[in-house]
Amino acid sequence: MVRLITHNLLACHAKGCTTNNFPLRLQDAAVELRDAEFNAEFVRGFLPRLEWKALVGAARELGDKSLPEEMPEMVDEEFLQKLHHVLLEIHIDEGAMVCPNCGHVYPIANGIPNMLLAEHEIA
């Protein structure tokens, strides 16, 4: 499944593509919402590992405007709930992710991203 938590961890890895290769731009994304059990400790623990601007950008591309532009200083339960929803409950089932630098297209089918590279693209 490509959830926004996973999208936040994927960068283009084609040969020579080392700058401006993250975040991957979402294209023709078919989205489905699926409930996930809330675990405040997990969401809080994951905060330092997130690229916040990339997450907010991806969520807005998909029409979710619930997260603030800047990561809030006060992390309360209500905020963690919103973050939980954006990270773990929005699933991209079909579509593609495109590298903003080299334009490489990584297709998503049945919720699984294909990040394989052709032989000449492997670093």
Place this chain on the structure above:
Amino acid sequence: MIPTPDLSHLTAADYEHVYEPAEDTFILLDALEQDADELREVKPRVCLEIGSGSGCVSSFVGAILGNSCLYLSTDINPFAASCTQRTARQNKRTIDPIVASLAGPLRTRLHRNIDLLIFNPPYVPTHDEEAYSAQSTADLAGAWAGGASGMQITDVLLNDLDNLLSPTGRFYLVAVKQNDVPGIQKRMEEFGFRSEVSDMALQILD
């Protein structure tokens, strides 16, 4: 006792394209189960299984650590990635499978951020050429054909380990005698890691 994941949804036709859990898989499960309390204590946030195949191992780890961890998996075989997803659903777990080689597209963002890394690699010694073509066709043989000493694929990951593991990170690797286990351990030490051979594996070897 942590139950072995339910794999009843996978059929003989599936196993023509994806590695069927076998003795090596179950030794890995036993080793993880033996370490279950320690693993829970470390509180891993990111688990990555490379070459997840049927999805049996990640689903099992899911039963140990629950929803306090993100389960990512890679496999170069798209069919395996889909089996991993089906096995997760069958066992009411959540795994995010990715079709990729080794840690590929996760390497930048998960630099020294993987808390639990698991790899049951293609470890069977074969000609290098056979391992190479098995990886390029990304079908069943890719799950076992390991090239000279069975280490062709594992070597690539071992050399990258320092870039992947978090400060408290742990790595579980399946290896056989022909892979030169003491040699692997020596290299780990040179990279600054501590390693041990699981009692579970030793019992079988004895």
